[in-house]
Amino acid sequence: MKSKYLAEFLGTAFLFWAVVGSGIMGQNLNQNDAVTLLANTFATVFALYFLITCLGDHSSHFNPIVSLVMRLRGEISTNTFFVFSILQIAGAILGVILANYLFDLDPLQFSEKARSGTNLFVSEIAATFGLLLVILLSSKEKVAATVAAYIGGAYWFTSSTSFANPAGTIGRSFSNTFAGISPGDILHFCVAQLIGALLALFVYNSFFKKPE
DSSP, X not given: OHHHHHHXXXXXXXXXXXXXXHHHHHHHHOSOHHHHHHHHHHHHHHHHHHHHHHHTTTOOOXXXXXXXXXXXXXXXXXXXXXXXXXXXXXXXXXXXXXXXXXXXXXXXXXXXOOOOSHHHHHHHHHHHHHHHHHHHHSXXXXXXXXXXXXXXXXXXXXXXXXXXXXXXXXXXXXXXXXXXXXXXXXXXXXXXXXXXXXXXXXXXXXXXXXXX
């Protein structure tokens, strides 16, 4: 039982170490944001695939919104949902701080990168809607590949670059680098993510869920 908690903590930490670390590496190696985003995309896709594949037998949500939907579906308990959420947020913050340190930046810092605007709010609704629908429609055997592929694509076809994860949104506010987000923009991103997740669950239950 304890392995699922450790899996959520370590998995989320590794994921956002990869997200922020690859953004920093991309910026260090070139001055082209498109190339940096491409490097960021590849690292995130690879990280998602190996983390979900390796930890999937224990737990591989890495995202409080995913855990919430699984709670609403009755797949985890309320207590597990809250513990998962705390561990995911803590893991994301740790992963980001580690990325800062490894690239010789101040470990504890706050992002000044503004990500505001109605278009970004709607983008996060759409990004999270897509992510949760992909998860709900995927088989256990294919979920690692489908989630990694979806996020890799969504980095490019959403204006918000598809955060789609409250833990990651909070964690990324601790790095004033390419992948960061200003603390003042966290709330509206998280609200958008909640709306997108609930919409995905509604659509899945209404149109795709198989009769029991």
